[in-house]
Amino acid sequence: MEFERATVVARDLDPGRGGLMPTVVFIHGTGVREPGFSALAGRFAAALSGLRDGLRMVPYYWGGRYGATLAAGGACLPPEGGASRSLSEAAAVVDGDDDAAAWAALYADPDAELLLASSGADPTAERPPGSEPPEQKVQALLTTMARQGDGQAAELGPGLAHAATELAAHPLLGSAAAALGPDDLAPVIARALAARVIAGALDADLPLVPVGDVRDAVVDRLAQALGAPPRGAERGLRTMLLRAAGSAASRAVVRRRRALTQATHPAAGDVLRYLSRGEQVRDGLRDLLAGLEPPVTVVGHSLGGIIALDTLVTTALPQVGLLVTAGSQGPFLYESGALPSLTHPEPLPPHVPDWLNLYDPRDLLGHLGAGLFPGRVTDVAVDNRQPFPAAHSAYWTNPDVYRHIAARLP
Numbered sequence: 001m002e003f004e005r006a007t008v009v010a011r012d013l014d015p016g017r018g019g020l021m022p023t024v025v026f027i028h029g030t031g032v033r034e035p036g037f038s039a040l041a042g043r044f045a046a047a048l049s050g051l052r053d054g055l056r057m058v059p060y061y062w063g064g065r066y067g068a069t070l071a072a073g074g075a076c077l078p079p080e081g082g083a084s085r086s087l088s089e090a091a092a093v094v095d096g097d098d099d100a101a102a103w104a105a106l107y108a109d110p111d112a113e114l115l116l117a118s119s120g121a122d123p124t125a126e127r128p129p130g131s132e133p134p135e136q137k138v139q140a141l142l143t144t145m146a147r148q149g150d151g152q153a154a155e156l157g158p159g160l161a162h163a164a165t166e167l168a169a170h171p172l173l174g175s176a177a178a179a180l181g182p183d184d185l186a187p188v189i190a191r192a193l194a195a196r197v198i199a200g201a202l203d204a205d206l207p208l209v210p211v212g213d214v215r216d217a218v219v220d221r222l223a224q225a226l227g228a229p230p231r232g233a234e235r236g237l238r239t240m241l242l243r244a245a246g247s248a249a250s251r252a253v254v255r256r257r258r259a260l261t262q263a264t265h266p267a268a269g270d271v272l273r274y275l276s277r278g279e280q281v282r283d284g285l286r287d288l289l290a291g292l293e294p295p296v297t298v299v300g301h302s303l304g305g306i307i308a309l310d311t312l313v314t315t316a317l318p319q320v321g322l323l324v325t326a327g328s329q330g331p332f333l334y335e336s337g338a339l340p341s342l343t344h345p346e347p348l349p350p351h352v353p354d355w356l357n358l359y360d361p362r363d364l365l366g367h368l369g370a371g372l373f374p375g376r377v378t379d380v381a382v383d384n385r386q387p388f389p390a391a392h393s394a395y396w397t398n399p400d401v402y403r404h405i406a407a408r409l410p
Contacts, residue, residue, distance in 0.1 A: 020293050022409060023056045024048060027285070029302025029327070030270040031205045032063050040207040044299075044396055051406035060288055062307065066281040068269025099212070100362055104387035106195035107202060110163075111172070113188050118175035134177035138185060141226050142168035152225065153218050155210050155397075156197040163196035186228035190219045202390060209393040212385020271303060278340055282311045294319035295410035299326070301395060302365060306330045306339070309355075313341040316351035321410035326358040326395040331367040331377075348376050356408050358401055360384045363391040380404055 026044050028037055037059075045057040070076070105112050145152060146164035153160040167173065167189060177185050194215055201209055210218070224230055274281060285307060289296065296319045300308035305325030312323060333339035342348070348355075355377045359366030362384070369377035382401055384394035395401050 020295070021054055021056045022052075023058055023292050023296045024409070025058045025060055025289065025292070025296060025298045027060045027298065027300040027304030027308055028063060028207065029300075029304045030268075032207045033067065034061075034064060036205075036207045037061050037063060040396060043208060047396070047399070047402045048405060051402055052409060055409075058288070058292070060285055060304075062281045062284060062304075063270070066273075066284070068273040070269075100385070100387040100391075103195070103212075103215075103390075106191060107199045107387070107390065110192050110195035110199055111170070114170065114172050114176050114192055117180050117185075117188055118172040119179075133174060134182075135173045135185075137182065138177060138189060138226055139168050139173065142189070145222075145225060153194065153197060153222060155214050155218050156194055157201045157206060157208070157210075159197040159200045160193060163193045166196070167192060182227055183229065186226035187219070187223040189226055190223035190228070193222055194219050198390065202393070207393060208397060209386065209390045211394045211398040212383075214397060215386075274303060274307070275338065275340065278307070278310065281307055282314070285311045286315050286317070289317050289320060292319055295321045297322040297324060297405075297409055299324040299405065300328070301326050302328065302392065306333065309352075310339065310341040312352050313349060316349075318351070320353050322408055323353050323355045324358065324405055324408070325355070325369075326401065327360070327363050327366040327392050328357060328369075329365055329367055331357070331369040331372055335372060344372070348373050352376070354378075354408075356380065356404065358382055358395065358404060360386075360391045360395070362386070362388055364388045365392050 026041060028040060032040065041057075041059045041061075049055050049057070142164045146161045146168065148161070150158050150160040173189075176188065180188065198209060198215070220230060289298070289311070296317075298308045298312070298320055300306070300323075305328035308323055309325065309328075309330045311317075312320060330339060334342055335344050337343060355369065355373070357369045357377050357379045358381075359368065359379065360382055365388075368379045370379045382395070382398055382404070384391045384398050386394045
């Protein structure tokens with residue numbers, strides 16, 4: 001079922017339940033714009049409708065109308081050239097999960113594992129005359145993969161063909177092939193391909209990032225296409241990359257520093273604009289919800305969850321029976337005194353509906369509400385199997401998220 005663009009939904013009956021059709025309103029998070037919003041909304045609608053028949057899906061796309069823009073085209077920004085990229089300038093702390101830490105290093109530098117592998121090659125080794133270069137086979141397979149397009153890794157997003165072309169001509173490919181051999185080289189190249197595609201999605205702030213299980217399945221598929229036996233995606237990943245995780249993650253922080261600290265990034269601007277002038281976006285949601293028939297569930301991601309919470313705190317909307325937040329900073333803003341609608345230790349008003357709060361422990365932007373609002377919030381941990389910040393964008397590709405929502409729908 002696709003999302004409807006109407007702001008007011010008619011009274012439709014659900015023949016299977018003998019009552020009004022349940023409505024789910026989806027509110028996106030920071031930095032989301034078209035065409036990314038349509039892809040995100042369509043994914044949400046299809047996944048949730050697959051678990052529960054008879055749902056009416058209604059989006060609240062606030063980014064296009066109320067999202068932040070640089071009105072003078074960025075005249076306030078200093079030039080890029082002054083930014084330092086020294087590894088010593090920034091430090092990043094990765095969590096204790098080896099797999100997530102290793103992938104964090106790869107997203108920061110997709111060539112990290114290739115570099116580590118090539119460092120083990122014997123620089124004095126000579127090939128017999130007429131012998132095939134060790135990288136020749138994988139180069140040919142990468143060239144074929146590039147010609148076939150992005151479809152072989154569609155779950156990761158666009159960019160596979162470009163990544164395959166880059167890696168086929170990579171100057172370290174030969175030394176890595178000499179050091180590893182074909183069976184071990186293919187998974188390294190497959191992970192480098194996946195890391196390039198996902199890192200590109202993160203840099204472009206695309207709203208959908210695959211959950212870790214999907215990423216690993218694609219990596220295994222790509223490795224087999226490059227000549228490896230089906231032995232899984234993690235072989236060698238932890239041992240080779242954990243030593244590099246800290247420095248590579250630091251490089252990622254430096255690379256995104258200008259966007260994060262100087263508000264060139266739409267996500268940062270959206271948060272600042274909402275906290276200073278959020279009345280219009282809340283009014284728009286209030287008008288949308290007031291025109292819906294019960295039962296209504298409101299689902300908000302990141303800043304979308306804050307918008308939903310603020311709206312439901314300030315206005316009694318009895319048609320809304322459930323609030324769902326994912327990766328929400330609402331509890332943090334409340335406890336720190338920055339939530340527009342409610343100040344600690346004020347309790348949630350009685351008219352606020354049941355609140356299901358989904359969070360990934362690796363998502364540094366996801367916070368807990370049950371300790372602040374006892375008996376009013378249910379916190380549920382999910383595992384997106386991605387490091388931060390990918391963990392924050394992977395909720396909507398995690399099947400467990402939809403199962404938790406479907407189980408609580410009124």
